[in-house]
Amino acid sequence: MIDFWIGAGLLLLAALAFLLLPLLRGRGVQAEEDRTALNVALYQERLGELAAQQAAGTLDSEQLEAGRADAARELLDDTEGTTPTRHNNHLGRVVPLIAAILVPLVGYGLYLHWGASDKLQLAREFTEQPATMEEMVGRLERAVKAQPESAEAWYFLAKTYMNRERPADAATAFEQVVKLAGRQPELLGQWAQALYFAGDRQWSKQLQQLTDEALRGDPHEVTSLGLLGIAAYEEERFAEAIGFWERLVATLPAEDPSREAIQGGIARAREQLGETAPASVTKPAGEMVAETGAGLTVEVQLAAEVVDKVRPTDAVFIFARALSGPPMPLAVKRITVADLPATVNLSDADAMTPQLRLSNFEQVRLFARVSRDGNATRGEWQGSSEPLAPDDADAVKLTIDQPVAP
Template sequence: MSGSWLPTAAALAAGAVGLTVLWPLRASSRRAPFIALVVALGLAGYGVYSLVGTPQAATQAPDTGEPATLAAGVAQLQQALARDPQRADGWALLGRSQQALGNLAEANAAYARAVQLAPDEPEVLVEAAQARAQADPARTFDDTALQWLRHAQQLAPDGERAGWLIGIALRQRGQDAEAAATWEALLPRLAPGAAKALRAQIAVARDKAGLPAAAQAASASPSLAVTVSLAPAFAARLQVPADARVFVIARVPGGPPMPVAVQKHALAELPLQVTLDDADSPMPTQPLSAHPEVEVFARLSASGQANRQDGDVDSPIVRVRLPHAGPVPLVIGGP
């Protein structure tokens, strides 16, 4: 039985990866290519597994016991669940498969069974809520779907998908102010592209709610104002080359040393005030706005290199949450 599950699992795994990678295409105007690409990836995963999923595939004739199509795989999965109906993961897999085939009512029923068996699995709850809305003729999130989403958010507060769908459900109910607040809480965790798309939805929700336009400024990408100076006693005895540089660095607390924002300045510019934002991120996939908390410090580099060298002097590290009001003072050579 397990062999018949694996190609279908591979198909759904590929589809899940596609869902993550292609999520920016989910806007209503681009929904058709989004769905087509995700389903295509799922079918490709199914086919790839069928060819290379077992080491013997290259030397043996195809196993005729494996399903030839995704629909056949669904039929085998249904037979397996009839024998072992307490498998929540099996019902969730069946729901994903039925969605890929466009069987929305069947997908909804399968997910409902999965939630019944695993009521505290955030991913299952979110997928089940979305399947329930898709199966509804008006594509609305009813009270049950919204309850599942809120429970998923309680179990996994950092889950972006649950928050996004809760905002949609609230807008469908005319609760535009609550939807805007829900989406705004997601912004610090989103990549710039996704955050930009969400801000457009927030603007619409705020307008519908009659909120003042000035409040929209809170949805701007986080930036961090920093002042940098030398401790007087340290400056009095400082002897460094004329081309020494000062780096202002923000990085993830407890994470890799690669900064999420950095600026380089001449020592002669001190004291100075700078503003770090996404434009200062050396890696587009890890911008400053993607992190709710950073640690920031300044480095005096005699060599002019950002990587720490012998003789470099760092200011004490300051840990801040974003957005942060007011400049963060950094003093090089201070206590």
């Protein structure tokens, strides 16, 4: 920004020059007038002295005239080359001075009101690659502050918040997007998704209204169908989850690789209902991992100090979560404490939505959580891994040894 202020300063100096140079020239003219007035006063004083000398008898008439001629000649010599006498106007000097003070003050005030130095700075920042994601978030936050009417800026900020696991902030940003861009089905679905995760995965009347409105506008809106399926599955409404996910699969193109992940979710829901999954959607886990190119083997066990604090019937959820991404699990398996120690495989086939799969992220963390009431979003004990690649060939050992924060 220094070059901008240098340019503004130069323009200000040019404006002040137009105001102050005439005033400086006026001061020179005033000095000439003052010198002329002094010479005239000296001339008149000289004439008075000559008249007094004649009256005293020391000068005759010829000498008096010669003295007057000399005094007149000296006056002409002193005033030669000066500008004509002008009428002194005090207001003509005051106005330029007042204008010289007001111009920079008024100009600065007008620029603060209508200027765009913040947008200029942001434009320059966005030409440079951010060093960290936090820096990118800061830029986007300043962008929506400088351009609160930009739906695009709010949308990018909302998506970034979701990637940074800040769903509450994302929900607020998506609300602004909807206000600016209109109640488009895709935006309503993403707003509902952010609210769902911000509300600790608890379904609400507002979420139902948003997803209903989104599907009325577009019966094939992907985010809403996926979200409704997830909510139904987590609340053990497996038949409803199957219905939503089947609609989602029918919507996706035949070549879309996420179809298999959704079909895997449908198969698990059918298993919960005691049904047999159709052969077209049932594949061995090893084959699924080979097709997707991403899969993890997880060895889960209980710490010795936890064994006496859990029940054999307690649910155990083993899931993967993106290191830098949304809080929603990328892949999930469910067993019971009685099954421990156990070895499970997590792959894209275990994805809960087509957009969120293990193979879409560079690093993930694994979690194993014991939940007495069978709710994967909360529990009593858990263990976690260090960040790792989703295609790591080595088995990952998870020990459940930490209490879950309330």
